[in-house]
Amino acid sequence: MFDLAWKNMWQHKLRTILTLIGIAVGLELVILLTAILDFTERSMDDELAKYSGAGQFFVTSKPLSGSSGQEFPPINNTLREDDADRIVVAVRDRVDESRTTPVLFRELAGPPFPNAPSEALAVGLHHDKVRAFVGDEARLDPDGYPAGDARLEHGLPEFSGPEAKEVILGDVAAGVFDDPNVGSQITVAGQMLLVVGRIRGEDEFDRVASNPILMPLRTAQEIFQQPASVSALLVTARQPGAVSQLAEEIRAQVSDVAVITEAEIAQSLNDALGGQRTFFNIINWTVYAVAAIVVAIVMIMAVAERTREIGTLRAIGASQALVLGTIVAEAVIIGLLGGLISIPVAFLLDSLVGFGLREVVEVASLAQVVLLATFLSGAAAFLPAWRATKITPVEALRYE
Amino acid sequence: MSSMVEGTDLWKIYKLDEVEVPALRGVTLALDRGDFMALTGPSGCGKSTLLHLLGCLDKPTRGNVRFEGQDVSRLGDRKLTQIRAEAVGFIFQTFHLLPALTVRDNVVLQLRLAGIGRSERSRMAEEALGTVGLEHRLRHRPQQLSGGERQRVAIARAIAKKPKLLLADEPTGNLDSKMGAEVAEILKRLHRDGQTILMVTHDPGLASQAASVVKLRDGLIDGAKPSP
Ligand SMILES: Nc1ncnc2c1ncn2[C@@H]1O[C@H](COP(=O)(O)OP(=O)(O)OP(=O)(O)O)[C@@H](O)[C@H]1O
Ligand SMILES: [Mg+2]
Numbered sequence: 001m002f003d004l005a006w007k008n009m010w011q012h013k014l015r016t017i018l019t020l021i022g023i024a025v026g027l028e029l030v031i032l033l034t035a036i037l038d039f040t041e042r043s044m045d046d047e048l049a050k051y052s053g054a055g056q057f058f059v060t061s062k063p064l065s066g067s068s069g070q071e072f073p074p075i076n077n078t079l080r081e082d083d084a085d086r087i088v089v090a091v092r093d094r095v096d097e098s099r100t101t102p103v104l105f106r107e108l109a110g111p112p113f114p115n116a117p118s119e120a121l122a123v124g125l126h127h128d129k130v131r132a133f134v135g136d137e138a139r140l141d142p143d144g145y146p147a148g149d150a151r152l153e154h155g156l157p158e159f160s161g162p163e164a165k166e167v168i169l170g171d172v173a174a175g176v177f178d179d180p181n182v183g184s185q186i187t188v189a190g191q192m193l194l195v196v197g198r199i200r201g202e203d204e205f206d207r208v209a210s211n212p213i214l215m216p217l218r219t220a221q222e223i224f225q226q227p228a229s230v231s232a233l234l235v236t237a238r239q240p241g242a243v244s245q246l247a248e249e250i251r252a253q254v255s256d257v258a259v260i261t262e263a264e265i266a267q268s269l270n271d272a273l274g275g276q277r278t279f280f281n282i283i284n285w286t287v288y289a290v291a292a293i294v295v296a297i298v299m300i301m302a303v304a305e306r307t308r309e310i311g312t313l314r315a316i317g318a319s320q321a322l323v324l325g326t327i328v329a330e331a332v333i334i335g336l337l338g339g340l341i342s343i344p345v346a347f348l349l350d351s352l353v354g355f356g357l358r359e360v361v362e363v364a365s366l367a368q369v370v371l372l373a374t375f376l377s378g379a380a381a382f383l384p385a386w387r388a389t390k391i392t393p394v395e396a397l398r399y400e
Numbered sequence: 401m402s403s404m405v406e407g408t409d410l411w412k413i414y415k416l417d418e419v420e421v422p423a424l425r426g427v428t429l430a431l432d433r434g435d436f437m438a439l440t441g442p443s444g445c446g447k448s449t450l451l452h453l454l455g456c457l458d459k460p461t462r463g464n465v466r467f468e469g470q471d472v473s474r475l476g477d478r479k480l481t482q483i484r485a486e487a488v489g490f491i492f493q494t495f496h497l498l499p500a501l502t503v504r505d506n507v508v509l510q511l512r513l514a515g516i517g518r519s520e521r522s523r524m525a526e527e528a529l530g531t532v533g534l535e536h537r538l539r540h541r542p543q544q545l546s547g548g549e550r551q552r553v554a555i556a557r558a559i560a561k562k563p564k565l566l567l568a569d570e571p572t573g574n575l576d577s578k579m580g581a582e583v584a585e586i587l588k589r590l591h592r593d594g595q596t597i598l599m600v601t602h603d604p605g606l607a608s609q610a611a612s613v614v615k616l617r618d619g620l621i622d623g624a625k626p627s628p
Contacts, residue, residue, distance in 0.1 A: 004500070004501075317482070317484045319481050319482075322513075397457075397492060
């Protein structure tokens with residue numbers, strides 16, 4: 001069945017090749033979109049889990065009334081620095097002060113696609129509280145150091161003082177600055193800064209440690225010309241389980257602030273992501289539908305032009321089931337090949353746009369695309385295949 | 401001696417829109433085992449139609465077909481297909497080879513449909529192609545062969561499975577006289593070896609080679625009266 005289908009398929013080489021390319025090009029889009037969605041979901045989940053695991057949350061000013069949704073982290077909010085200090089004093093006995101710091105965010109390079117994290121996010125914080133922001137899993141990035149450098153043996157780098165003109169770069173952020181080695185200078189908002197460390201997260205989904213350009217708070221306030229304010233206060237509870245209680249207390253004691261915990265933000269992120277998921281799925285299913293229709297059309301043509309051959313087959317003893325099976329098998333092969341070809345096509349396209357598919361793509365998603373394409377293509381062939389079984393040998397043999 | 405295949409009072413009426421076209425009007429005909437019968441008659445008299453009924457390719461509107469004693473005229477598609485696959489070999493005027501397959505695979509496919517085991521197929525296909533003198537063309541495609549060669553492939557395809565009944569519808573109709581003579585020679589040889597053959601032809605020369613000749617006219621055996 002498959003051998004005959006395979007041979008029939010190559011009776012029209014050009015048409016078959018064009019069909020395969022058409023299907024592959026469509027599916028390649030599905031692969032990219034699925035990878036983007038998977039990546040966004042996983043990195044968000046990772047980030048949220050990190051905050052909740054560590055008992056962390058942000059306190060910032062109330063969003064202006066009417067502004068919808070809350071970002072996480074709150075990179076576009078502002079909070080007066082003295083308000084931040086007052087809050088720390090108010091709940092001092094229940095917070096881990098070594099991991100509680102006002103932070104000033106400034107997005108230097110936006111997200112590569114919607115709902116993704118910024119590629120480069122300047123983060124000003126107390127110069128001795130780098131861990132408060134990047135978490136315990138962050139480590140040195142060997143790419144930023146000469147091979148075998150002794151500094152790689154040590155822990156995270158530190159800033160030399162509260163006003164040091166220094167930065168520590170996450171690996172993704174470093175990419176935005178052409179991968180400067182530790183010891184070289186970069187320019188941020190017109191200010192030359194010394195790279196004193198390069199870090200990266202535990203894996204490629206760990207965006208907290210990948211995307212920041214960390215610098216002392218004073219330095220950030222100076223170069224971004226925001227002297228007495230910050231974006232938010234990053235608070236670490238002494239007991240990770242007590243976050244919601246502590247959040248309640250801050251809301252009660254300090255008026256006009258918003259407390260953004262992981263739990264609340266997970267909801268709004270999921271809402272945002274839900275829209276994206278729906279949109280991407282519409283595109284994906286459209287691609288699948290078009291691919292199935294293309295297969296159906298091609299098979300209808302194949303059946304029409306093979307009427308005589310099918311009649312001959314029936315005359316010499318091929319059953320209806322065999323005729324049906326051969327047509328469906330041909331479509332299944334087309335779907336399978338189209339799906340398989342779409343994988344290298346996706347990587348080829350990815351190498352042109354540099355999205356980084358290799359790092360984020362999941363084998364399960366690729367398998368799903370190939371299997372679904374194979375299945376849908378076989379299903380799409382049922383109508384033409386069924387029509388083929390209705391061809392009677394006598395009729396087919398009459399027309400010469 | 402029992403008949404190989406036997407049609408009794410066969411009617412075939414085609415409906416074209418509302419008009420009924422009777423192609424056969426009560427034909428009774430028996431073909432004995434080992435016979436080589438030629439069916440002749442003017443164009444449109446129902447020769448192909450009769451051949452198709454006797455070969456289980458189609459069902460009569462009225463009447464019976466008995467194949468080796470079994471009434472096949474009311475069998476379902478699956479059973480008829482199986483009889484065609486195993487017991488009937490067809491040769492058509494326009495060859496009807498599958499263009500996607502090589503000469504050898506065309507024959508092998510027919511053997512597969514006939515239920516011949518995988519290990520036997522190649523040997524039997526090559527043997528049949530040897531019988532028609534095409535052992536040197538196994539890997540060719542039908543499109544790469546001359547008309548005479550194609551018809552010989554079709555004959556090899558039809559006889560490879562050693563069918564009980566060999567049907568040929570104008571086997572030389574698309575061939576020049578030299579190639580036609582070759583095909584006739586092959587059919588005669590098969591007949592000598594005991595093959596039962598029913599052949600439709602216009603060509604009196606070819607018909608005269610057969611052991612018996614039946615003439616059709618207007619859907620009836622020449623001289624017979626239509627059944628009521
Ligand atoms: N599927 C069909 N629908 C309608 N009429 C048909 C059909 N098949 C055959 N006929 C008619 O039945 C009659 C007999 O046809 P058949 O093909 O058996 O003739 P034939 O003797 O083989 O002729 P030829 O020598 O030209 O091949 C013709 O009049 C033909 O038009
Ligand atoms: Mg005819």
